[in-house]
Amino acid sequence: MTNTTGVIDPSTKDPHEMFVGWAPAPAVDRRFLLGALPLGLLAAGGASWKLAGKLNDPGAGAWLTGATHDVTGALVTHPYPMIRVTDPQAPFGMRTVLLVAVGKCTSSLTFGDMEAKPVTASGVLIQRKERRMLEVPPFAEEWLTPASAGMPVAAVKPPIQSLGGATLAGQIMDSKCFFGVMRPGRGKTHKACASLCIRGGIPPSFWARTKDGRESVLLLTDAAGGPMPMDILPFVADPVEAKGEIVRVGDLLQFRVDPAAIRRI
Amino acid sequence: MGHQYQAVQWNKNKIVYDLYMVAAVAVFFGVFMFIGLQTHPSGHTADPVVLAIRALGVTSFAMLTVVLAIGPLARLSPRFRPFLYNRRHLGVMTFVVAAAHFGLALLWYHGGGPLNPLVSMFVSNPLYDSIPGFPFEVLGFAAFLILMLMAVTSHDFWLNNLSAPVWKALHMLVYPAYALLVMHIVLGALMTEKSIVYPIVTAAAFIGVSALHLYTGMREWSADSGMKALKAKGWIDVCAPDDIPDKRAVIAPLPKGDRVAVFRYDGKVSAVTNACRHQNGPLGEGRVIDGCITCPWHGWQYRPDDGVSPPPFTEKISTYNVKIESGRVMVDPKPNPPGTRAEPVVIASEGAPA
Numbered sequence: 347m348t349n350t351t352g353v354i355d356p357s358t359k360d361p362h363e364m365f366v367g368w369a370p371a372p373a374v375d376r377r378f379l380l381g382a383l384p385l386g387l388l389a390a391g392g393a394s395w396k397l398a399g400k401l402n403d404p405g406a407g408a409w410l411t412g413a414t415h416d417v418t419g420a421l422v423t424h425p426y427p428m429i430r431v432t433d434p435q436a437p438f439g440m441r442t443v444l445l446v447a448v449g450k451c452t453s454s455l456t457f458g459d460m461e462a463k464p465v466t467a468s469g470v471l472i473q474r475k476e477r478r479m480l481e482v483p484p485f486a487e488e489w490l491t492p493a494s495a496g497m498p499v500a501a502v503k504p505p506i507q508s509l510g511g512a513t514l515a516g517q518i519m520d521s522k523c524f525f526g527v528m529r530p531g532r533g534k535t536h537k538a539c540a541s542l543c544i545r546g547g548i549p550p551s552f553w554a555r556t557k558d559g560r561e562s563v564l565l566l567t568d569a570a571g572g573p574m575p576m577d578i579l580p581f582v583a584d585p586v587e588a589k590g591e592i593v594r595v596g597d598l599l600q601f602r603v604d605p606a607a608i609r610r611i
Numbered sequence: 612m613g614h615q616y617q618a619v620q621w622n623k624n625k626i627v628y629d630l631y632m633v634a635a636v637a638v639f640f641g642v643f644m645f646i647g648l649q650t651h652p653s654g655h656t657a658d659p660v661v662l663a664i665r666a667l668g669v670t671s672f673a674m675l676t677v678v679l680a681i682g683p684l685a686r687l688s689p690r691f692r693p694f695l696y697n698r699r700h701l702g703v704m705t706f707v708v709a710a711a712h713f714g715l716a717l718l719w720y721h722g723g724g725p726l727n728p729l730v731s732m733f734v735s736n737p738l739y740d741s742i743p744g745f746p747f748e749v750l751g752f753a754a755f756l757i758l759m760l761m762a763v764t765s766h767d768f769w770l771n772n773l774s775a776p777v778w779k780a781l782h783m784l785v786y787p788a789y790a791l792l793v794m795h796i797v798l799g800a801l802m803t804e805k806s807i808v809y810p811i812v813t814a815a816a817f818i819g820v821s822a823l824h825l826y827t828g829m830r831e832w833s834a835d836s837g838m839k840a841l842k843a844k845g846w847i848d849v850c851a852p853d854d855i856p857d858k859r860a861v862i863a864p865l866p867k868g869d870r871v872a873v874f875r876y877d878g879k880v881s882a883v884t885n886a887c888r889h890q891n892g893p894l895g896e897g898r899v900i901d902g903c904i905t906c907p908w909h910g911w912q913y914r915p916d917d918g919v920s921p922p923p924f925t926e927k928i929s930t931y932n933v934k935i936e937s938g939r940v941m942v943d944p945k946p947n948p949p950g951t952r953a954e955p956v957v958i959a960s961e962g963a964p965a
Binding site: 353355360362363364365369374377378386400401405409451459528536541543579 | 622623624625631634637638639642643644645646647651652653654655656657658661662665666669673689690692693696697719720721722723724725726731732735736737738744746747748796799800802803804805806808809812834849850854855856859860861862863864893895896897898900905907909910949
């Protein structure tokens with residue numbers, strides 16, 4: 347070889363017949379591909395298996411879209427829409443079922459003149475352990491009918507008991523996704539969705555774990571027990587600490603918090 | 612080649628390529644969905660839509676990683692050239708899977724609310740001033756727009772009409788897109804998922820792709836440096852005719868940093884530019900097949916004596932004048948206009964071609 351300096355002879359590194367896309371592949375490439383292609387499929391399947399198998403536990407919760415459920419009880423719209431069902435077998439003698447609209451616009455729900463009256467609501471049940479929620483169409487005439495059953499006063503105005511002040515660390519999340527519409531329905535990847543849901547009027551919850559690992563979920567309200575203002579939106583789905591008062595309203599625990607007392611941790 | 616524009620000029624290898632690509636994507640996505648939908652030890656199962664969003668996202672990132680690895684791998688070993696041949700279909704398919712991920716995420720997380728979904732994507736997480744809190748969705752959206760632009764302009768029609776330098780610059784945006792996707796994952800999924808597997812795999816993909824490009828880039832740079840050192844004036848002494856393997860070429864540096872591919876075939880020597888008209892593939896690493904110089908990347912062909920693609924194709928590349936003096940192949944460093952015939956020089960010892 348008497349090449350001038352800088353001259354490259356590619357044949358020294360690639361002595362084989364060349365693969366050309368529009369021609370049959372040379373034997374050397376066929377041999378390589380016969381080994382590489384099945385290995386590629388195995389690698390794709392194996393990597394996917396490993397990655398999918400390590401996903402976070404999605405958490406409890408179910409969105410029972412296959413059937414319509416009827417819930418009969420007292421309709422309450424403050425701080426958030428809900429139906430209180432009297433049930434002597436349940437703790438505190440009642441079960442509260444939160445009401446949300448299809449989609450993320452619960453603020454658009456209409457109730458006619460049914461406030462504080464016995465009603466039957468028809469919708470899709472969303473359930474996370476003992477917590478229940480009914481997903482209904484936006485307009486009252488589509489899902490809400492008066493009920494003839496008598497309604498105990500306690501269902502409309504349940505006993506309110508303060509359990510004292512508390513500082514809790516946890517996450518603010520939208521109750522609908524967390525109760526089972528999305529599994530998982532918390533964390534950074536769900537932050538925007540949770541924020542949009544709460545903006546749309548879906549009740550916010552405060553999720554925390556006790557020191558012994560038990561899950562604790564409280565309905566989040568303002569300090570007076572009213573609906574939470576939109577000031578909390580930037581904090582949704584982030585690790586936060588909030589100082590407030592825990593109040594039991596019927597069977598439901600509320601975490602009453604001044605939005606200014608929430609801080610990111 | 613581009614004498615007329617068709618959506619896809621199919622051949623057997625492209626069909627095999629695409630079938631394999633679809634099979635690999637189906638295996639990856641299918642296994643992810645199957646395993647992801649299994650009941651967790653706690654008794655909980657994931658929502659299929661949320662899982663599909665994850666699966667599509669992971670699949671598209673894996674595909675883009677493969678797309679970016681093919682180039683340097685093909686430079687390291689010609690055995691990877693079959694993967695390069697139809698890479699644009701893999702790129703377009705990557706966009707399709709990414710579009711499914713984007714569309715489903717937009718619908719599921721941002722649809723049905725009080726805001727336009729596209730508006731929600733930008734405002735529902737307002738923590739633009741925080742690194743860990745940054746809305747990762749907008750990074751993925753920016754990457755998606757780049758992939759869309761590349762997919763739309765992937766056809767040779769755009770390569771010819773935008774001009775090769777503009778097209779090449781446009782498609783170099785794949786690197787910012789990949790970086791955006793890595794940040795999309797780091798500030799999104801990695802801040803949610805607890806398993807150490809995800810940061811390890813993401814880092815391995817990013818470092819692997821970067822290392823492959825750096826390594827092959829340094830090799831090219833090293834070769835370029837050696838070539839640019841050439842200070843020859845007038846005709847360039849390349850080599851003896853016998854130093855060029857039959858139906859192959861040697862690649863010689865030119866004073867301005869260009870390269871010339873000097874081919875030997877049928878007892879003759881011809882010289883053309885080393886850059887293919889199609890995507891700047893290294894013609895000098897190609898072969899003379901059926902009497903034509905054939906690019907090793909996508910099989911584009913040119914006649915050695917005038918640099919014109921055989922009919923019905925019309926592409927043209929620059930030729931160089933060649934002569935043999937004192938047993939040495941000499942090349943005039945001044946290129947002829949593309950498609951100009953340069954008389955091949957006959958190698959005396961081999962005589963005229965049959």
